Amino acid sequence: MRKNRKWLRGPLQGLALLLGLAPPLLAQDPQPRVSLSGFGTLGVGISDSHLVGFMREGTQAPNGILDHPNASVDSRLGLQLQGHLADGLDATVQGVSKYRYDGTFKPQLTLAFLNWNPAGSLELRAGRIAIEQVLGAASLDVGYSYLWVRPSVEFFGLRTLPTLDGGDLSYSFALPSGTNLKATAFAGSIVAKAPVQGGAPYDFTGSPASGALLLVQHGPWEVRLSHSRTRLKNEFGSPIADLRNFLAGASVILQDPRPGQAAEALLVKDARVHFSTAELSYMEGPLEFRGTFCRVDADRLLVPPAKIGYASLAYHLGAFVPYGLFSGGISKPSATPDAGAAPLLPVPGANTVPAGLQILVDHAHLDQRTYSAGVRWDWSTFADLKFQVDHVRAHNSLTAWNVLEPGWKGKTTVFTATLDFVFGRAKR
C-alpha cells in the first residue's frame, strides 16, 4: 500500500509548492506565492429592435440584446490563480464564466501558462495565452480594465485572434531617449468556437496561428504594430455542410458545374487569414485617446477580406469619465454564388437554396458602423458603474447579429448599464 503511494509524491510536492505549503523560496519576499483574484461584470442591455439581436462578440451567445432587458450578454465572472514558483518563474490560471456560443455559462479556461523571465529583457510564456495585439485585446472580459461598456464589436468581437495554446517570446529594452520597446513573437493554435445561427458552432480549435508584435512606448504615447496569420483547420458543420453537399451532388446529377462551384465557394478549411494592425494611443492628464486600424486579408466567400477600426476619446473628470467611441468595419462585397438549376431539383427545400446562399453572404459580409457615447463612474476603489448608448448602422451586413425575423432596416440603438468589479490582488 505504502509502495503504491510513491507515485503521488512528485505531484503532491509540486502541488504543495504551488499552494504555499513548502518552505518559502524567498524567505523575506512579502509577496504571497499564491494569490487568488477575480473580476466580474453585471450588465443589462436593451435595444429598440425585436427583429435582430445585438451581439457582443462572435464567440458568444447564439442570441443577443433585443427590445427587452437582457442580463446575459454583458455579464461575466472570472477567477485568476497566480503562483510565484521561483525567482523569475510564475504560473497563471484563469477561468471565466460568460454567455457562450452554446447559450450556457459553462466556465472556460481562458489562461493557463508558465511565465519565465530568465534575464532582464527576455520573457517566455508557454501554455494557454492571450496575445495583446492591440491594447486590451488580452483582457476583453475584464470590464474594469477599459472605459467602455464593451470593446468595439466590429473590431474585437468579430475579427481578432482569440486565445492560443502555444507560447510567446518577448524582448524589451529601453532606448537612451527613454523610449521603451517590446518585440514579441508568438505561435500556437486557436482555442475558440463561434455560434452558427440554426446550426452547429464553428470550431476554430486547432487552427495554427502565429505572428509578431512591436510595442513602442514613449511618455504618454504608445504605438503597437502587429501582424498575425492563421490557417483555418475545420469546415463549417450543419447546415452549411448540408447545403454544400447538396450543391456538390446537384452538380453531378445535373452535369452543371455551377452548383459545384457554389459548393466550393462555401469551403473554409485551409483558408489563410492575415491580420495587420496599427494602433496609436495617448494617456496623460485628463485626456485618453486610442485609434486602431486592422486590415484582414483573406480570400474565401465566408471569410472575406476586411478593414476594421475604431477611435475612442475620453476626458477624465475625477471619478467620472465621459467618452465617445466610433467603430466600424467593411469587408469586400461578394457576389452570391450561382446555384444553377439546383433549386429546380425535386428535393424538399431545394427551392430555398438561392435564399440560403444569400443569407450566408450577408452573414459573412461586414459593413457596419457604431457610434457610442457613455460615462464611467469609479465610485469605489474596486468597482465602477457605466452607462453607454450605441447607435449601430449596418448595410446588407448581418455578421454581428442574430436575426430573428426578416425586415430589419439596418439601424438599431442599444442602451446598456454595467457594474464592473475586481477583487483580490487586482484590487488597488
Added chain:
Amino acid sequence: MSLTPLSALGSLDPASNEPTRWESPLIFAPALIPQEDLVVVVNPASGVTHLTRDEVVNIFMGRQRRLPSGLIALPVEPVADPELRARFYESLVKVSLVQVRSYWARLFFSGQAQPPWQAQTPEEVLQVVLANKGAIGFVPRKALNSKVHPVLVLRGEDHP
C-alpha cells in the same frame, strides 16, 4: 516634473540637524512648496545607485521586471494614504489613480505583469525595501532613513 541629482542629496537622515543641500530652506518653505518631496528608494545591496525617471516608470508600470542590476524588481507602494499614491503617479506618469487601477487590471488579468506590492505605511515600505534586495519603493522625504538608498527624488513643487 523635475528631478534632483542624487549627488546633491547630501545627508539622507531626516532626523539629522545638519543642514543638507537638498534640505535647503527654500525647498521647504511651506508657502513655496505645496507638497512634500517623494523619494524613490532601493536596498543598498541592490547594485543600483541611481535611476532615471523613465526607469522608475518602467518598473512601477510593469514594463520592466528587473532592476538595471539584473535583480527581479519588487516595487512596493504605501496604500494607507491614497493621496500619497495619487501624488506619486500623477507626478510620475501624469495619470490619476482611477487610470492606474484600470491599467493594472488590464496587465494583471492578461497575465502580463504583477502590480506593485501594497504596503500600508511608508515605514512598512522601508521595511520591505530593507528586507529585499530587489525591492523598490517610494516614501515621503520625512519618512526616509539612512538605511535605504535613494535613487530618484520627485520634487514636491511638481506634484499636483
